[in-house]
Amino acid sequence: ASEKRVAGDIKKRPLIDGVKDIIAVASGKGGVGKSTTAVNLAVALSKTCHLKVGLLDADVYGPSIPTMMNLHEKPEVNQDMKMIPIENYGVRCMSIGFLVEKDAPIVWRGPMVMSAIGKLTRGVAWGTLDVLVVDMPPGTGDTQLSISQTLNLSGALIVSTPQDVALIDARRGANMFRKILGLIENMSCFKCPHCGEKSYIFGQGGARRTADEMDLTFLGEIPLEADIRSSSDEGNPIVISSPDSGVTKAYNDVALKV
Numbered sequence: 071a072s073e074k075r076v077a078g079d080i081k082k083r084p085l086i087d088g089v090k091d092i093i094a095v096a097s098g099k100g101g102v103g104k105s106t107t108a109v110n111l112a113v114a115l116s117k118t119c120h121l122k123v124g125l126l127d128a129d130v131y132g133p134s135i136p137t138m139m140n141l142h143e144k145p146e147v148n149q150d151m152k153m154i155p156i157e158n159y160g161v162r163c164m165s166i167g168f169l170v171e172k173d174a175p176i177v178w179r180g181p182m183v184m185s186a187i188g189k190l191t192r193g194v195a196w197g198t199l200d201v202l203v204v205d206m207p208p209g210t211g212d213t214q215l216s217i218s219q220t221l222n223l224s225g226a227l228i229v230s231t232p233q234d235v236a237l238i239d240a241r242r243g244a245n246m247f248r249k250i251l252g253l254i255e256n257m258s259c260f261k262c263p264h265c266g267e268k269s270y271i272f273g274q275g276g277a278r279r280t281a282d283e284m285d286l287t288f289l290g291e292i293p294l295e296a297d298i299r300s301s302s303d304e305g306n307p308i309v310i311s312s313p314d315s316g317v318t319k320a321y322n323d324v325a326l327k328v
């Protein structure tokens with residue numbers, strides 16, 4: 071309540087009524103594990119931090135939340151004509167994937183994406199949420215910029231593999247997101263399912279160094295592990311399916327830091 075307010079630095083409210091904070095999970099390109107991170111982070115925020123959590127799949131070009139959260143029904147609509155989010159693992163979810171046929175190609179242009187995002191945010195009865203995690207479309211183009219500005223994000227988390235960390239343009243990121251909460255390195259090393267030995271196939275420590283150079287918080291590293299992929303594909307996120315694993319601990323640590 072005693073928060074100091076300076077002209078030009080007024081804390082803007084997130085776009086959606088009843089939602090305290092909106093956090094985006096973003097990446098420089100696709101396939102780096104952004105959705106996997108968004109899902110496990112959302113579940114960890116709910117389970118470990120005991121927060122009321124929502125998960126918005128804004129990756130309109132390749133929605134993967136329905137599969138990863140094992141949700142396949144269509145959302146119902148309430149009297150106010152708002153869609154009711156579908157819940158699993160304590161997280162209220164909404165995805166364009168609930169509304170279009172599976173595997174239908176989505177070839178939308180910017181304005182259509184923004185209209186869909188409007189429906190998926192203000193057109194949804196989210197209720198009260200401590201945090202809404204947004205799985206962004208991959209990349210840092212104009213669509214991502216519009217989504218970020220429209221939602222009035224509280225902050226963003228950047229996911230990168232060790233190899234693609236160079237694709238993160240810090241200036242562009244800083245323009246896009248009011249606050250970058252930190253960088254997560256995904257697929258940091260390969261953990262052998264037989265002997266458990268770690269191999270740093272893409273090199274070691276790259277993302278941590280880049281985070282330091284960019285003055286970003288390094289939030290942790292997630293190894294490349296077969297269980298992460300299979301649990302995602304089965305709709306049973308690793309933080310649920312292997313609660314005592316090192317990976318779950320790493321996701322919980324990220325949840326506690328953001």
Ligand code: ADP
Pocket residue numbers: 097099100101102103104105106107134208256257292293294295296298299300302303
């Ligand atoms: P993005 O959202 O960046 O496109 P996804 O989260 O969909 O990426 O991940 C792409 C693929 O890689 C998925 O099959 C996912 O299960 C797998 N994957 C992501 N992170 C890991 C990891 N740390 N270990 C093993 N597989 C992973």
